[in-house]
Amino acid sequence: MSGISTHVLDLSQGKPAFNVPVKLERFESDAWLEVASRFTTMDGRCDEILPPNAVSPGKYRLIFQTSAYQDASLYPEIVICFSVAPDSANYHLPLLLSPHGYTTYRGS
Numbered sequence: 001m002s003g004i005s006t007h008v009l010d011l012s013q014g015k016p017a018f019n020v021p022v023k024l025e026r027f028e029s030d031a032w033l034e035v036a037s038r039f040t041t042m043d044g045r046c047d048e049i050l051p052p053n054a055v056s057p058g059k060y061r062l063i064f065q066t067s068a069y070q071d072a073s074l075y076p077e078i079v080i081c082f083s084v085a086p087d088s089a090n091y092h093l094p095l096l097l098s099p100h101g102y103t104t105y106r107g108s
Contacts, residue, residue: 003052004084004091006062007045008069011098016044021065024049026058057086064095066102074100082106 004024008017020040025032035054038046049062060082067076080093092107 003048004050005047006093008095020069023063025061
C-alpha cells in the first residue's frame, strides 16, 4: 500500500499554491474522521499527507480550504472524495485551481 499525497497549482498565476490548508478524512462507522492535516509547501505540495503504513482500504476525502488562499474564489472549499483499494498503487491527487473553477485527477 502506498501513501496519499497532493499538490495544488494556481492556474491563474501559473505557479504552485503556497500555504493552502488541506485536511484528509476517512469514512468510518457512518462518520468522517480527520486523520491528517497539512499546509501546502512553497512548491504547492503535501507530500505523504498520510504515509503508506497508515493507509488502509476505504473511503477518503481531501478538503482544501481555498478561501484561505484566494479570497475571491467561487469555491471557498473543495472536497475530493476517493476510494482506496486493497494492494493499490500510490494515491497522488493534484488540484488545479483557478478563481472560478478547478480540476483534479489521479497523478503519479
